Amino acid sequence: MRELARRHLGKMMAGAAVAAVATAVLLGVTLPGEAGAGDQAKAGSAQQDAIPKDGVVEAAPREGDKGVGRDPLTDDEIKRAEQIAVASNGLRRSARDVEGDRGPQHLSTNLSEVDPTQSGAQAAERRAEVVYYDYKADTVVTRTVNLDSGKVENTDTAHGVQPPPSPGELREATQLLIADPLGAGLKKDYKDATGKQLTSTDQLELSGMVFRKETVAHVPSGLTACGEHRCLRVVTKVRNGPWIDTRALVVDLSARTVGRLG
Template identity: 50%
Template sequence: MTEAEVDRARSLALGGNSMPGARSVTGRPGPEYLDADLADSAVPTRGEVRRAEVLFYDYGSDKLVKRTVNLTAGKVERTDTAAGVQPPPSPEETDRAAGLLIKSALGAGLREDFKAATRGTELTSASQLTLQGISYNTAVQSGPAALADCGTHRCVRLFTQVKGGPWIDTTNLVIDLSDSTVRRIHA
């Protein structure tokens, strides 16, 4: 999809206040945008309909929302919702997870390692790191009882690197974006 098509698909999918009560990762009104892609892998021939699937996460209901948008007609054709489905986190979700980790008591090791790697610079923002987030779902991965909500809640693990510097291991920590908490996978 072109950037213009992605923007149009997002706009159509969100049109008309069609998701009242939906919340973003930061609690703002409206769902968190995750991704958009063509609904059909084949490029349509002349006269065929072009459709896109737009994915959102609604933190108000802890559900994935998939909207199938007819780009040719300019309308939403179908809406599907699912609980417990955890696609990869968006860049905004990854940044939010890092921000929660940095402020958390369990983020002390990250802050200390960052300070050592940067010769004294305090870690105060996700923008100081190169981040990769992955979903964590105890419905499909084993985990301790403390992380049992990670399957109905939106949970993320992070791979963190000092920008232009070393990696800092944070893979033993899980950030629950639904309730803004940080927990360990292993004690």
């Protein structure tokens, strides 16, 4: 059980690390460069030390289909919760994702908090909170799924709420940036760093955050809908290479346009 918790905790910590990097870029903090040869040698030595002397590495225990109590959601539970949430009340048919395809854009799935009004067996039931963004209506849809009964117990729809972006949204925002005239500087910096043309998001490491217009003094006319629209600032890095400064660019995913600050 402790191994399972540590694995899920690792997933959450990885997500927190991405957010921390993005924040560091916006604040002008110097970001870490590539590891030197000495650091790589130390890392390799540490990995070798972690292998048992007899060369036998014990396989990780199989994750169960269902967690117990307040255990993090298992992969099976996450998959089932998302299937139930999107199928309920026609959300798959009515909503649109970041690319305009049928179905909402998945943002996150987490274990629900315990409802203080519930007790006993009801409180012990496993529930998942699945969060989507519907680009057709520019709304955040949050569904509480009871994993024991297989039913959606609650649906909350909110306008003007902007949760952190998903990896799919970051990729789409960057692709729009690459295709836009305002992305010329990004493509030039990439070519200067690598000698190659930038044509795909696969050539970059991405992180980013929601753009909140109240954090800047002057909002360009093309970005005034941000907040009601889904707008992102993308942080880009050449794979195994330097960071490229794109802090002044904002992608409106709802309108599929790019704007520049300042």
